[in-house]
Amino acid sequence: MPELPEVETIRRGLSAGLLGKKINRLEILWPRTVKTNLQKFAKILTGNKILNIERLGKLLIFELKNRQYVLVHLKMTGQLIYRAHDKCVAGGHKFLAQDLKTPNRHTRLIIYFADKSILYFNDLRKFGYFKLVDELTKEKTLKQFSLEPIQPEFNLNHFKKIFSNRKTTVKALLLNQKLIAGLGNIYADEACFRAKIRPNKKAGDLTDRQLKNLWLACKNILRQALKYKGTTFNNFVDEKGVKGNYSRFLRAYGRQGQKCQRCRQAIIKKIKTANRGTHYCPVCQK
């Protein structure tokens, strides 16, 4: 489940490898991955160059020549794996990190570059997508997102405004990309745990102190997770197929039934909030 730190880890990794690379050929194994007319998609991409890779929230933006952009969303299980040509042997070459075979049965799209390097898009659940858009559409799409907690403009005042008078739960609000960009189910639970706030509490009911704690928690969690190249819970891997290291810092997510590591008394509970599995400590979090 790639959230902001995971997607940014991938963006950095891919930038190092494929900026300026020319696309020679595409192989589309699962057509519904591409949300643009397939012929148009292939025509524009073939022979084109990757000029830049940006990110907003969990969305990746590949900039091509002539103000064309490819939006890539990994959703829950998308993986972007980049192989230099000497490591591109299919069938589990010994150089392949984590024994991640490419291509595999979940490979949906392959991009072959002129220098023989290859980008694989794997996606078990087929929710991820590639979409070719012009500059106007790209700008319009990006406008739907709000600030990310790691941006300097994401100050306490901005955060308070988002929460004031909201009737929905804290959890639902943290997951709403139009209000806060980049948090997903894992980091939303972790942020609530750090701030000692129950995820199913009404957002508008938080005190000033709680708001400040939650604001700090959001920023710190994402920064720390980024430092450790993300969390691998199910199948997140970076552009080389390497897993993230943040899992060992998780205090709430996936720890239901285990003792809370902060109060050392209560057992972490799992409930459903905003239609999502939600983990919290019934003693620490008020």
Place this chain on the structure above:
DNA sequence: GTACTTGTTAAACT
């Protein structure tokens, strides 16, 4: 066979 997992969005609801 059933329940459960998640990011986003369209549709339904208040």
Place this chain on the structure above:
DNA sequence: TAGTTTAACAAGTA
């Protein structure tokens, strides 16, 4: 109208 909630999407695991 706007804010909020729910179901749907898909395929694998327990």
